[in-house]
Amino acid sequence: MATAATAQLPRRPADRAVIWAVLALSAMGVIAVYSAISFLAETKSGGDTERFLFRHLLRVGLALGVVGVMSLVNYRWLARLSKVALIGSLGLLVAVQALGAVTNGAQRWLELGPISFQPSDLAKVALVLHVAVLLARKQDYIGDVTRGFVPLLVWIAPTVLLIGMEDLSTAAVLSMTMGAMLFVGRVKVLHMAAVGLAGLILAVGFLASSPQRAARMEAWTGIELFASNNEAVEISGADENYQADQARIAIAMGGLTGVGPGKSVQRDFLPAPYNDFILAIIAEEYGLVGALLVLFVFVWILGRGFLRVARGAPDPLGLFLATGLTTAVVLGGFVNAMVTCGLLPVTGLAMPFVSYGGTSMLATGAMVGILLNVSRHATS
Numbered sequence: 001m002a003t004a005a006t007a008q009l010p011r012r013p014a015d016r017a018v019i020w021a022v023l024a025l026s027a028m029g030v031i032a033v034y035s036a037i038s039f040l041a042e043t044k045s046g047g048d049t050e051r052f053l054f055r056h057l058l059r060v061g062l063a064l065g066v067v068g069v070m071s072l073v074n075y076r077w078l079a080r081l082s083k084v085a086l087i088g089s090l091g092l093l094v095a096v097q098a099l100g101a102v103t104n105g106a107q108r109w110l111e112l113g114p115i116s117f118q119p120s121d122l123a124k125v126a127l128v129l130h131v132a133v134l135l136a137r138k139q140d141y142i143g144d145v146t147r148g149f150v151p152l153l154v155w156i157a158p159t160v161l162l163i164g165m166e167d168l169s170t171a172a173v174l175s176m177t178m179g180a181m182l183f184v185g186r187v188k189v190l191h192m193a194a195v196g197l198a199g200l201i202l203a204v205g206f207l208a209s210s211p212q213r214a215a216r217m218e219a220w221t222g223i224e225l226f227a228s229n230n231e232a233v234e235i236s237g238a239d240e241n242y243q244a245d246q247a248r249i250a251i252a253m254g255g256l257t258g259v260g261p262g263k264s265v266q267r268d269f270l271p272a273p274y275n276d277f278i279l280a281i282i283a284e285e286y287g288l289v290g291a292l293l294v295l296f297v298f299v300w301i302l303g304r305g306f307l308r309v310a311r312g313a314p315d316p317l318g319l320f321l322a323t324g325l326t327t328a329v330v331l332g333g334f335v336n337a338m339v340t341c342g343l344l345p346v347t348g349l350a351m352p353f354v355s356y357g358g359t360s361m362l363a364t365g366a367m368v369g370i371l372l373n374v375s376r377h378a379t380s
Helices: 017-037 037-046 047-073 074-078 082-099 120-139 145-164 168-184 191-211 211-221 231-254 278-310 315-338 359-376
Strands: 101-103 106-112 115-117
Touching: 017 047, 017 101, 017 120, 017 168, 017 278, 017 359, 047 359, 074 082, 074 120, 074 315, 074 359, 082 120, 082 145, 082 231, 115 120, 120 145, 120 168, 120 315, 120 359, 145 168, 145 191, 168 191, 278 315, 278 359, 315 359
Parallel strands: none
Antiparallel strands: 101 106, 106 115
């Protein structure tokens, strides 16, 4: 339990390095999205790129507003609501399976009138919060399977499973985030390895049961891994190769310094240049230098989140939160970059603060805001 001294309102300013990093990513994202959005604007609004730019600016503004608000809310107070938030998120994930809207072959969205959102983004934040609470509470007997590990698994397993049914990439990133938190929380490696093996077997089952997912994996490896005569698999596989090939062409055309701002050619060929493949547009227009600059900002957030915020956290809860939140944000950026470079199969995962997005950007804003709040309580 926090002492009266540690429970006081924050006395330190939030970590300015993280703030500047988020602002830099947002600024680079606005410029890249404005360039990449031309094809979408041409096909859906008669070439009105300003309409989509304004929509993106609004979402960026809302996300930065969420960062500011959450950075002022004491993370210990948020921790008290973590269980309720996670139960609500699980309910929404179940609702997606029954009532969710299907987009691009995936049933990930809930629609409430004119508003649509992905519950998986909300569940990701809630799970990190609640697992941090449980880890802090169970440190005295964390090595005990029944009292320490199983109660954690009771919340992690259904959340990851429900997300993975329609969004395997988000489930994988969330699983790795949980792994980092459990490792820092002194959970036995043997326990984590056993669950990891079970999760890997389950992931293979998810791949085999979905023609679209199987096609993505086969297109990436170039090997027929899952026996199927389904024509949809072959068509999808060709589409996935097309996306990956166009992304690599964009990177190759950019060279070291790029073709120049607004001069991308591949934005007219990539299916989602403003979202999943935004880094390809940055690499084409600003070259390897521009792409590495984006990745450096994520590395900077990683360093500050681990070495400054987590190490300086005043209590175990702050340590586990900083570890999980930093891992989730940075992994999202790295996985998106690896997909663009062809190091991972096409996933549909947005790059935090850079890609054109809605729910994911707000959820990322909440995670960064909580991280900043932990930094305001830091002791060093």
